[in-house]
């Protein structure tokens with residue numbers, strides 16, 4: 001199988017910033033508790049923006065950055081659990097908005113916080129079967145709309161945002177070598193959908209999900225490194241799903257990853273689920289910390305339960 005590399009990233013976040021102090025006016029919490037337990041200081045919540053505007057904003061930015069035109073796209077996947085409508089999918093609406101070709105697959109993918117990784121793997125498979133060699137993958141969430149404001153254990157965590165990647169598939173490039181997994185569980189992390197008889201609000205058994213995450217991350221790193229036949233030192237940069245700064249720091253400590261080789265932007269955005277990894281990659285690309293020639297190991301984990309890792313490169 002031919003592999004994909006990133007041609008360009010893009011992102012779009014709502015303007016409105018919600019601070020920990022703002023939340024302390026709404027629920028019984030404190031800046032000290034939120035910062036020390038999660039690393040979160042701010043999150044961005046939609047006011048005028050919508051799921052559709054965030055999605056299109058990030059996708060347009062990625063197309064511009066990559067220099068790829070909409071008619072060159074061979075597949076479009078939107079990873080999300082908060083689309084405005086189940087039908088049409090966010091990806092179909094994006095197809096119309098951007099003028100993507102009509103003869104390509106465009107669909108939404110639901111794998112919660114691992115959604116962007118599931119989508120990268122899927123687009124790599126699809127592009128291998130397509131005459132067009134570029135793909136568009138967006139991770140976007142408007143989690144502020146499904147936040148339970150009666151639950152201080154979760155309402156402080158989530159933010160809205162979108163990140164997008166234009167990827168290229170070329171003969172001779174190695175596969176991203178995705179290692180993905182899931183374990184069906186409807187209690188630990190839940191967002192009810194239609195006909196469930198429950199309001200569509202997020203609930204989470206935080207401590208148990210934390211324990212799952214600290215086991216899932218090493219599983220992903222070990223499997224991905226083994227498949228790629230390389231060691232931790234061969235990786236130029238690590239990007240972890242931004243769910244909790246403590247989870248990221250534990251992984252960094254376990255693998256002796258120096259601080260200049262991993263990234264945390266959870267302080268600014270909170271947990272943005274499927275958007276968190278592409279948001280981080282987009283910022284890192286702008287900062288010049290990842291780019292052509294660099295090998296980035298990306299790890300995601302979350303609801304489903306789902307988890308996954310891959311080694312992502314950037315095209316010259």
Ligand code: UT7
Nearest residue numbers: 029030033037113152153156206207209210213243244302
């Ligand atoms: O993105 C998908 C994957 N998600 C994750 O990986 C999230 C994993 N989980 C976590 O990040 C953490 O479990 C949380 C940040 C959600 C919670 O942190 P924790 O250290 O596990 O706290 P806890 O739920 O065990 O609560 C400890 C205490 C409790 O009080 P008592 O029972 O000890 O008196 C809570 O009631 O903290 C209390 N508490 C709060 N206090 C102030 C819970 N939420 C708050 C709050 N402010 N917002």
